[in-house]
Amino acid sequence: MNGKFITFEGPDGAGKTSVMNEVVGPFKQQLGDRLLVTREPGGNKISEEIRHVILDRQNTEMDYRTEALLYAAARRQHLVETILPALNAGKLVLCDRYVDSSVAYQGAGRQIGMKQVYRMNEFATEKRLPNKTIYFDIPVEVGLTRIAKHRDSTQIDRLDVETTEFHKRVHQGYMAIRKKNAERFVTIDATQPFERVVADTINVIRQIASEYF
Ligand SMILES: Nc1ncnc2c1ncn2[C@@H]1O[C@H](COP(=O)(O)OP(=O)(O)OP(=O)(O)O)[C@@H](O)[C@H]1O
Ligand SMILES: [Mg+2]
Numbered sequence: 001m002n003g004k005f006i007t008f009e010g011p012d013g014a015g016k017t018s019v020m021n022e023v024v025g026p027f028k029q030q031l032g033d034r035l036l037v038t039r040e041p042g043g044n045k046i047s048e049e050i051r052h053v054i055l056d057r058q059n060t061e062m063d064y065r066t067e068a069l070l071y072a073a074a075r076r077q078h079l080v081e082t083i084l085p086a087l088n089a090g091k092l093v094l095c096d097r098y099v100d101s102s103v104a105y106q107g108a109g110r111q112i113g114m115k116q117v118y119r120m121n122e123f124a125t126e127k128r129l130p131n132k133t134i135y136f137d138i139p140v141e142v143g144l145t146r147i148a149k150h151r152d153s154t155q156i157d158r159l160d161v162e163t164t165e166f167h168k169r170v171h172q173g174y175m176a177i178r179k180k181n182a183e184r185f186v187t188i189d190a191t192q193p194f195e196r197v198v199a200d201t202i203n204v205i206r207q208i209a210s211e212y213f
Contacts, residue, residue: 108173
């Protein structure tokens, strides 16, 4: 395994996906096939189908542990089918969300328990964690306001309609994960203007994956 695995994490509306979309262009130009950009849950047929089941607003009867298991199943398939082959080929892999999201959202947010969700994900990933995780730091309310402002109602998924209390627990979960994995986490101030966040992210990736540049 000689590639490098970097994940984006942080609360809803922090800007992870927008920033990822923005950094792909310049990086692709420099790295070409040595770069893989992907997202969770999804990135392949099976995982996208599972994603659809998880995020469908009609699925109101979904049990929390079922949800956690589905995320872990989608993650497993994504890891085996997409991430590991890229890492084995020596690529730089940038992934929008990974295990930390489940520990924060299902473990802390849904209150299943962070340790339990982490253990389940250990099984799913055979303990394959990212080399580095970029944390997009933002107060819960700011992230939620951004989402409310920018998305029309057809784009809002099942997790977006959760209460502010849920999102506060997610945020506290992330804080605990970051503290426990201090050497893996790099934090970016996601409240800055978009261009600043993008510039910071590019700098951080160039630093932590300097061997690619
Ligand atoms: N730095 C910023 N300042 C202001 N608005 C921003 C900034 N970054 C992103 N946004 C806007 O906030 C909204 C949410 O961004 P985005 O979807 O990228 O967040 P996310 O972290 O991927 O959220 P989710 O976890 O829900 O997928 C978008 O409409 C985006 O344009
Ligand atoms: Mg996103």
